[in-house]
Amino acid sequence: MGTGAYTVIAMxxxxxxxxxxxxxxVKLGDSILPDGGMAGGSQMTASLTPAVLNACQKVLETAQAKNAQEAFAKLRDWGVKSMKQQHLLHLEKRGKKFAFNSWGAHFCEVMVDEEIARLRITRWVSVMNIGRVINSKTATSQIRGGVIMGIGHALMEECHFDPNTGYPVVYDLATYHFPNHADIPHIEVSFVGEPDTNFNPMGVRGCGEIGITGVSAAIANAVYHATGKRIRSLPITPDKLLI
Structure with a gap:
């Protein structure tokens, strides 16, 4: 699905x-494995990597208990298998409350030709705090993908329905407008990179949805700064710029 789970688990x-x-x-999605969580909700890296870390630490402890001089020289000859336990775990105490959400900020510049209401995004910068970044390449791709989705949401994507029949007028990719390469500027992504060990031992948080959050607002604010027109409905189409 492009969540980068294989990469961050292996790393x-x-x-x-x-x-x-x-x-x-790394093996995922095999029917012989216990049930796992869904690939969504910005939870893959944040929930899987601490479990992998814990399992690896137990492997090391087992190797040390066997007094192995070279712990992994013969690792293939033995192993540890964990099965899902069918019982509920109850909280024995409550700890301090922390906010574990990832957050970030988007900045963009737009160019507007007011005579023909042509709008182009000329620059984009995103700064994100997602805790520790396991793999900067996959994390950057996640954020860029979210920004591109947000640009489509802000400027193009819209579904119209026939008032008489109730059927969608936009029903295929030929009539549904979404961004292509020519619509997207270079997207510069930076990360704070500060581990959040209050969340988990790895200090990581999710970054699946945070990329799209705030994109349309940043574009609308840039349009207002460039034209003085405050547009409060999406998408920001040429007809709204001409009013």
Whole structure:
């Protein structure tokens, strides 16, 4: 799905075990494995990597208990298997309350030709705080994807319905407008990179949805700054700029 789960799981295990990433094999979506959470809700990296770290630490502890001089020289000859336990866990105490949401800020510049109501985004900068960044390449791709979706939401994407029949007038990709490469500027993404160990031992938080959050507002504010027109409904189409 493009969540980057295979990459961050492999990197987490490799770092914890002191092995090269290419020595790690990640298996997901196999029916022999216990049920897992869905790929959504900005929870894949935040929930999976701490579990992987914990499992790797237990492997190291087991190796040390066996007095292995080279803990992983014969790792293939033994292993540890964990099965899902069918019982509920109850809270014994409550700790301090923390806000665990990822957050960020978007900045954009737009160019508007007011005579023909042509709007172009000329620059985009996003700064995100998602805790520790396991893989900057995949995290950057997540944020850029969210920004592109937000640009479509802000400027193009809209579904119209026939008032007489109730059927959608926009019913395929030929009539539904969304951004292409020519509509997207270079998207510069930066991360604060501060681990949030109050959330989990890895210090990571999710970044699946935060990329799109605030994109349309940033564009609307840039349009207002450029034209003096405060548009409060999306998408910001040429007819609204001409009013």
């Amino acid at each position: 987490t295990a490799a770092e914890a075990l002191g092995l090269p990433v290419e020595k790690i094999t």
